[in-house]
Amino acid sequence: MSNCIFCEIIEGSIPSEIVYEDEAVFAFRDINGQAPLHVLIIPKQHIASINDLETNNAHLIGQLYLAAKEIAQTEGYTDQGYRVVMNCGEAAGQTVFHLHLHLLAGRPLTWPPG
Numbered sequence: 001m002s003n004c005i006f007c008e009i010i011e012g013s014i015p016s017e018i019v020y021e022d023e024a025v026f027a028f029r030d031i032n033g034q035a036p037l038h039v040l041i042i043p044k045q046h047i048a049s050i051n052d053l054e055t056n057n058a059h060l061i062g063q064l065y066l067a068a069k070e071i072a073q074t075e076g077y078t079d080q081g082y083r084v085v086m087n088c089g090e091a092a093g094q095t096v097f098h099l100h101l102h103l104l105a106g107r108p109l110t111w112p113p114g
């Protein structure tokens, strides 16, 4: 999709530090990391937010979580623990309207989040 930063990252026209890629999923380090590990896991298909999900996206959402599990394992955080979170809408802090999971690890993560 034009005018989408994350679509441009998938295409490679905006550089990123890629940590995972398969036929449907792309993952790269957050430019403004909030923890020693902060990776964004996104579908290659442009979907703006959770509000735009449809029933036929259910498998894709599972693929995002399986990628999170694999990246956490590759980066060495399986046993220590990690957080996977998806913001939906401006009040929740969503700033980029291309669906993305945040994968965070490497420091104590408090609850509830701010």
Ligand code: DGP
Pocket (backbone or CB within 6 Å): 005, 014, 016, 017, 028, 029, 030, 031, 032, 040, 087, 093, 094, 095, 096, 097
């Ligand atoms: P959210 O606030 O949930 O929409 O998260 C968007 C995240 O995207 C935020 O943590 C910063 C990150 N981000 C925005 N622009 C870029 C970029 O050009 N490159 C990378 N690597 N991350 C970006």
